[in-house]
Amino acid sequence: MEQPTENGVELPLDRNLTILYGSQTGCAQDVAERIGREARRRHFRAKVIAMNDYDKARLIHEKLAVFVCSTTGQGDEPDNMKKFWKFLLRKNLPPDLLSQMDYAVFGLGDSSYTKFNYPAKKLHKRLSQFGARSIVPRGDADDQHYLGVDGTLDPWLENLWTTIMDHYPLPPGLSIISADTLFPPSFRLRFLCNGDERPPMESGGCEDGFTVQVVRNERMTADDHFQDVRHIELEVVEGEVSYNPGDVAILQPHNLPSDVSDFLQTIGWSDLADDPFVIDPNQQGDFLNRTLPAHWPRVLTLRRLFEDHLDVFSVPRRSFFEILAFFTQDQRQTEKLREFASAAGQDDMYAYCQRVRRTLAEVLFDFSSAKVPLDYVLDLIPELRARQFSIASAAQSHPSQIHLCVAIIKYKTKIRKIRRGVCTKWMATLKPGDEIHHVKITRGTMRAPGSPTTPLIMIGPGVHINIYSPFTLSKEKRNHSSRLIPITCDT
Ligand SMILES: Cc1cc2nc3c(=O)[nH]c(=O)nc-3n(C[C@H](O)[C@H](O)[C@H](O)COP(=O)(O)OP(=O)(O)OC[C@H]3O[C@@H](n4cnc5c(N)ncnc54)[C@H](O)[C@@H]3O)c2cc1C
Ligand SMILES: Cc1cc2nc3c(=O)[nH]c(=O)nc-3n(C[C@H](O)[C@H](O)[C@H](O)COP(=O)(O)O)c2cc1C
Structure with a gap:
């Protein structure tokens, strides 16, 4: 096999670094990509891949891997890590599965949650159970740090690179590529000329989610209340939909x-x-x-x-x-x-x-x-990320509809400039008849108890009270005795 070269210098075959990430809203992906760029500058053949997209059969060949993952829900793994994590939990995997691997784990979380950085902690432990060697202590970034993720990331990366470069010194004749060197772009934009054959402008239809039409978008709060909260009714016009109390609708903003x-x-x-x-x-x-x-x-x-x-x-x-x-x-x-x-x-x-x-x-x-x-x-410029909204309707009462209760984000900053939320600014403009494509539904963290007769105390501050309407609506529909005593409070 021909040896890969860098500026004419042969790179050792083991100079590979795989960076796997699990990220719900993009921060962990950003960290993984930064590690990828820094690895590239140190002449590693770096690959940055979402954990679910990674070919798991390759794991047993990885000599050096960095795992970056955030936490979502209540201590849960991000969606693009779930499949990978499920694989690692399989009972039939050999205990020395990863005995060839040196690894590092960096977690992103928020210590105001009880299950602070759980996926990173569990992943770190699981990798070591398979015989992999941790080369640096796990990094636990905390949103509560006044510098956010970077408060933990900078010192952690310094330690990581010192350790990695000790184990994998640069091949003779190569030096670290300066931070002033621009790497090639990930994509090329090819403008079409008049004669070029044009693929359709539309996206992949409803393969990726389903289409809904706006039926109502009405303000629920009084005009003089500081917050504009909307009741939004959506009718499913294309694709199948079914959901349970506690489920969440995922909308792609514009x-x-x-x-x-x-x-x-x-x-x-x-x-x-x-x-x-x-x-x-x-x-x-x-x-x-x-x-x-x-x-x-x-x-x-x-x-x-x-x-x-x-x-x-x-x-x-x-x-x-x-x-x-x-x-x-x-x-x-x-x-x-x-x-x-x-x-x-x-x-x-x-x-x-x-x-x-x-x-x-x-x-x-x-x-x-x-x-x-x-x-x-x-x-x-990063991708527009989908936003989640708790479904405020019950499928039994509104089989082809999804109702949402949405707080429109609008506030003033220290420089007295008015700021608007990206997704809710767009949602506030939606009119009856407008279509929204690529809507998805996912399981929420809240689940009703098995028996519908079990008494429930439901606490939801502010707009989050809407999470509970599907629970009460579906309970009533099932004709179980239900007494609802709402207690409201100003948040
Ligand atoms: C599981 C789940 C369920 C959810 N359900 C609902 C729901 O039912 N209804 C609902 O309205 N939302 C819900 N959300 C929140 C929703 O997904 C969006 O995050 C929210 O609507 C804001 O999105 P945006 O794009 O408009 O704002 P963004 O552009 O994402 O801006 C939000 C950011 O603005 C900043 N910000 C907001 N207000 C202020 C302020 N007063 N001062 C300073 N900074 C501020 C904060 O940093 C905040 O992170 C849910 C979120 C999750 C994860
Ligand atoms: C809905 C939601 C739930 C979260 N749950 C937790 C949690 O249970 N534990 C934790 O440590 N951090 C939690 N976080 C914090 C995130 O993990 C943290 O903000 C992280 O930087 C997000 O990275 P990402 O953009 O790659 O997903 C949560 C954040 C959000 C928005």
Whole structure:
């Protein structure tokens, strides 16, 4: 077999590092991708893969692996880790399954939850039960840290790389690739010419979730109440649906067309906004192993990309500053961005960005000398993530409908700027007749007791009281004696 080379230097065959992540809302994925970039700079053939997408048969060949996972629900594994975790729990696996493996685990959690970082703790223990060797103590990032995940990640990574480089020193003739070196983009945008054959603009239909139509979207709270809370009724028009009390609807948010138009104008892409293109994977830049989500259409325009798929109005993570710094033309702006991306600059970054909930679009506006090559848009700007909403109806009473109770997020920050939630800003604009595609339903953490006669005390502060209406509605429908004594409180 031909030995792989780097700048003409042969890389040892064992210089592989696999980074597996489980992430519900993208933070753990961001950490995994950062580790991937840092590994690449140390001349590892790095692969960054969601745990569920990983070919488990390869586990017994992995010499060095880093696992990054967050926690969701009440100490639960993220969805894209569940299958992998179930596999590791199988009783018939040999006890020395991973005796060839050196590993490290980094968990992301929030110590205000009782089951702080449970999946990372359980994973760490399970890997060692299979004979794998932990090379550094587990990292337990805590949202409660004033610097968030980075408060734990920076020192943990320093220790990780020192340890790894001791075990796997650089081959002679190679040095660590400077942080100033830009890696190739993960994808290439190929604009279509007039003569090109065009795949359809629509996405994969209802294969990925089902379609609903808005029936009602009405404010439930008094006009003078500070919070706009909506009762939203959705009729399933395409696809099958069934759900139980406690289940959760998953909706894919959109950005408002007027916001996207303003953004495209600001960044200077208005002229290109409606030109169709396809997104091809870039073979040179595929170490992050990124694939496009199944529900994305094959042909896109910049307008569609920003309205439907990219989270340009969210608060940026640290990797955004790291990548943006490559594209600024003004040296002072480049230095500032590098400072924000560094461990030492986290206080300043927090004050500039997190505290005032500044959005990616606003940062791009502030750092106006940035000329972002279109091929890097998908490396720079994260995907719009689906949001979860507890279903407030009972399937027995409304068989083809889903009702939601949604608090529209709107608040003022320290700089007195009004901020809106990405998903609820869009939901507030929905009108009867509007269609929402790719809706999914998942099991919630709350379950009714086996017997419908068991008395229940249901406590749900604020909008979360709606979780309980399916329990009471379905109980009544089943004709069991039920006495409901609501006790409300102001939160
Ligand atoms: C299992 C589950 C069930 C849920 N069920 C419901 C439900 O039934 N109804 C419902 O309304 N929501 C529900 N949610 C929350 C919902 O998924 C969204 O997170 C919520 O609607 C906000 O989404 P957004 O995109 O509008 O806001 P985002 O753009 O995601 O912004 C939210 C962020 O804004 C910040 N923020 C919000 N308010 C303030 C404030 N006053 N001051 C400072 N910062 C602030 C916080 O950092 C918050 O994380 C549920 C979540 C889960 C996980
Ligand atoms: C709905 C929800 C439930 C959570 N449950 C827990 C939990 O039980 N234990 C914990 O340590 N952290 C919990 N967290 C915190 C997350 O794990 C933490 O914010 C993490 O950084 C998210 O990473 P991700 O974006 O990769 O999913 C929860 C967060 C959310 C939004």
